[in-house]
Amino acid sequence: MLKLTQTELKINLFYNPYSGVWRRNIKYISRGRKSLTFWRKAGCLNNSTGYRYIRVKDKAYLSSRLAFLYMDGYFPEHQVDHINRIRHDDRWCNLRHVTASCNNRNVGIIKTNTSGITGVYFHKRKKAWTVAIHSDGKKINFNKCNSFDDAVMIRWEAEKRYEYPNCNSTSPAYLYLLNKGII
Numbered sequence: 001m002l003k004l005t006q007t008e009l010k011i012n013l014f015y016n017p018y019s020g021v022w023r024r025n026i027k028y029i030s031r032g033r034k035s036l037t038f039w040r041k042a043g044c045l046n047n048s049t050g051y052r053y054i055r056v057k058d059k060a061y062l063s064s065r066l067a068f069l070y071m072d073g074y075f076p077e078h079q080v081d082h083i084n085r086i087r088h089d090d091r092w093c094n095l096r097h098v099t100a101s102c103n104n105r106n107v108g109i110i111k112t113n114t115s116g117i118t119g120v121y122f123h124k125r126k127k128a129w130t131v132a133i134h135s136d137g138k139k140i141n142f143n144k145c146n147s148f149d150d151a152v153m154i155r156w157e158a159e160k161r162y163e164y165p166n167c168n169s170t171s172p173a174y175l176y177l178l179n180k181g182i183i
Contacts, residue, residue, distance in 0.1 A: 004056055006073045012056055013042055015070045017092035022054055022063055050087035063090050068097065079103045081167075101136070102167035109172060117172045119158075120151045131155045135162040152176050156183070 014023045022042040043054035043063050052063040064080040067090055076097040083094050085108055098106075109118055115129075123130045128144035129151035142158065145151040156173040159165060165174070177183045 003075075004059070004061070004069065006069055009056065009066060009069055013054065013066070013070070015067060017067070017071060020067075020090035020092070020094070022052075022066070022090075045088055052088045052090060063088075064095055067092060067095055081106055098167065104134075105164050105167035115148070117152050117155060117176055119155050120148070120173070131158065133158045133162060133164075149177075149180065149182065153182065 010025075012025055014025050015021075016023075024040050024042050043052045045052050053060045054063050054066060055061075056066070062080070064082065065075055068074060068076050068080065071092060078097060078099045081096050081098045081103045082089055083096060083106070085106065086094075107118075109116065113121070115121055119132050121130055121132075122128075123144060126144055128146060129148055130144055131142040131151050131154045133140050133142075133155065140158070142154050145154065152173050156171070156177055159171055159173060164171065174183075
């Protein structure tokens with residue numbers, strides 16, 4: 001099977017980079033259905049993953065990856081990150097080509113987090129705040145702190161040291177320190 005080219009993509013689909021909406025340029029026959037009209041929205045949302053998929057030439061593609069082919073003429077070598085973390089928001093200003101480690105850094109707070117700051121938690125047995133961060137596939141733990149603010153400051157310093165600000169669009173540690181007037 002030949003790879004999809006930018007020219008073929010532009011013949012079949014139109015992408016609006018400001019809204020992130022994809023539309024079909026040609027009548028499209030899908031699995032025996034009647035012809036669909038011009039300018040119909042393309043793709044479908046996968047409810048389990050939250051990503052939008054679009055079929056072109058009987059192959060399904062992630063719409064965010066197609067945006068790179070449409071705009072820049074290539075499929076990303078690594079991953080496409082949605083900066084605002086909304087997986088179906090395919091506006092061009094919301095997409096960036098990043099490595100897997102950088103994409104993993106731009107995640108929201110997990111449901112079990114009780115401190116509100118990623119990587120900061122209260123160690124019940126030691127009765128102290130603990131800070132942890134992941135870098136190069138390894139978990140790095142820092143000294144225990146008596147103060148929550150100190151723990152958040154240590155987390156922010158660690159994020160800067162391991163270049164998280166380049167990847168994480170909204171660091172909870174940074175936002176907390178900014179709101180408290182500490183930085």
